[in-house]
Amino acid sequence: MPNNLAGMLFLLLIILKETGLTAACSSSCSSDCDCSNRSLSSGPQYLPTSITRLNLQDNCITTLAQSDFSRYRSLITLDLTSNQIANIDNGTFSNLHLLKYLWLSTNKLTNIQVGTFSNISQLQVLSLFSNQITNIQVGIFSNLPNLEQLSLGSNNITNIHPEIFSNLAKLQKLWLNSNQITNIQDDTFSNLPQLQYLTLHANHMKNTQLSTFSNLPKLQELYLHSNKITNIQVGTFSNLPMLQVLSLGSNNITNIHPETFSNLPKLQRLYLGYNQITNIQVGTFSNLTQLQLLYLYSNQITNIQVGTFSNLPRLKNLQMQKNSLGSFPTRELSMVPSISWLGLQNNQMVTLPPAAYEILSSIPTVEVYNNPWQCDCRMVGFRQKMNGSSNFENQIRCTDPLNRGKLLKDINPEDLTCDPTTILRFEREKAQGQPSIETDDEDLEYEDVVSPSHRSHALLTEGQNLEDSSKEGYEVPSIASSNIDNCQADYQNAEMFECEPIDTHEYQSINEMEMENEPIDNDSAHDYLTLI
Structure with missing residues (x-):
């Protein structure tokens, strides 16, 4: 008996399941009829005439005729996605006066x-996404005054006539991505006062006209990535007061004028990755006080100028990975304390100044791996601050021959040494005052100097050597630790010259050195020495 009961229940479940599936696309279905994936070749004629939603996805319909939907006058939603529709007869939708949502995506319309x-x-809502449409005739959308969303993405459209969207006063979202568009004519979007979202990505545009986006007062998101844009004219984005997202990644942009983004007070996200930008001019981002995300990754940027990130009080996400940055932008990053995610991986940075530790440790998410870190005396100050509390300490892996493959955190600071054959460069300068230290890095204090290979300037009075001007507890070697020889220029006649040190203690101070058999000019008030 139990076995018979189980068998009857199983049979009942099968019957209920089959009945339910049939009812979903039959005369007994409710107002919502699901006729998807049934190998239908035309619109079914046996459904209740009062239905409001009809799903015909994934069928085999090739042509839409006037008789297919004429009896379903209450339809609000009609989904014809993923059929094989190549032709739509005139009048197919003429009796659907209440229709609000029409999907014709992924068909074969040309x-x-x-x-x-x-x-x-x-x-x-009208979706013509992923068809084979090559041309949009003027007047196709002229009788759609309430249209809010129009998708024409992933077609083969090459040209957009300026009057195509002229009667779509309520349009809020427009997809034109993944087509073959090479140019957008002036005033194409000028009659879309309610437009909030516009995507033109993945086309073949090389430039944009000044007036292309000039009359879009409510536009919030603009996507232009994955085109072939090489230059952006100043004023292109000047009349977009509500713009929050601007995507310009994956183009061929090499230079950005400082005023390009000057009139975007609401901008929150700016994407500039995967271009060919080599330099960011100071002032480029200075008016973007609402900016939270800035992507500059995968460019050719070699240096970040002081002031580049000034006046960005809300910046949280800064991505500069895969560039050619040769030094850590200490001062630039100190101006944006709000950052919570910093990407500097895959650059060309070789050392980190001590001041970089405080900056990096204050940022929750840091990525600095895959840089050619040189774990030598220049990293002593930074290494001494490491305490194992920050994850980025596990990313600094040495590439110099002596410590290749080791993590900086695992090396004793006393073992971070420099090659004694470091080049010395001298400059002559007239000055007054006591001995002092100046540096190329404006953030590098006297206490941070670790010589001989750390790049620093030591200004010495006549007759004094580096050892005399050092401070207690810091290693600043004297001239006597490596003699100067093989100078490349006459000290009397050159502003700068390079010499190669040799390992001898013959000379005890700058006065006593001889260069090219010429004595140093003792009439000079100061001599300027640079260790690099």
Whole structure:
């Protein structure tokens, strides 16, 4: 008996399941009829005439005829996605006066006749995504005054006539991505006062006209990535007061004028990755007080100028990985304390100044791996600050021959040494005052100097050597530790010259050195020495 009962229950479940599936696409279905994936070749004629939603996805329909939907006058939603529709007869939707949502995506349409959508004035959403449309005729959308969303992405459209969107006063979102568009004519979008979202990414545009986006007062998101844009004219984005997202990544941009983004007070996200930018001019981002995300990765940037990130009080995410940065932008990053995610991996940085530790340790997410870190005396100050509390300490892996493969955190600071054959460079300078230390790095204090290979300037009075001007507890070697020989210029006649040190203690101070058999000019008030 138990076995018989189990068998009967199993059979009942099968019957209920089959009945339910049939009811979903039959005369007994409710207002929402699901006829998807049934190998239908045309619109079914046996459904209740009062239905409001009809799903015909994933069928085999090739042509839409006027008789297919004429009996379903209450339809609000019609989904014809993923069929094989190549033709739509005029009048197909003429009786669907209440229709608001029409999906024709992923079909085989190559052309849309004028009048196809003429009697569905209540339509709010129209998707023609992923067809084979090559041309949009003027007038196709002229009778859709309530249209809010229009998708024309992933087609083969090459040109957009300026009047195509002229009667879409309520349009809020427009997809034109993944087509073959090479140029957008002036005033194409000028009659779309409600437009908030516009994507033109993955086309073949090389430039944009000054007036292309000039009359879009409510535009919030603009996507232009994955084109072939090489230059952006100043003023292109000047009349977009509500813009929050601007995507310009994956283009061929090499230079950005400082005023390009000057009139975007609401901008929050700016994407400039995967271009060919070599330099960011000071002032480029200075008016973007609402900016939270800035992507500069995968460019050719070699240096970040002081002031580049000034006046960005809300910046949280800064991505500069995969560039050619040769030094850590200490001062620039100190101006943006709000950062919570910093990407500097895959650059060309070789050392980190001590001041970099405080900056990096204050940022929750840091990526600095895959840089050619040189773990020598220049890293002593930074290494001494490491305490194992920050994850980025596990990313600094040495590439110099002596410590290749080791993590900086695992090396004793006393073992971070420099090659004694470091080049010395001298400059002559007239000055007054006591001995002092100046540096190329404005953030490098006297206490941070670790010689001989740390790049620093030591200004010495006549007769004094580096050892005399050092401070207790810091290693600043004297001239006597490595003699100067093989100078490349006459000290009397050159502003700068390079010499190669040799390992001898013959000379005890600058006065006593001889260069090219010429004595140093003792009439000079000061001599300027640079260790590099």
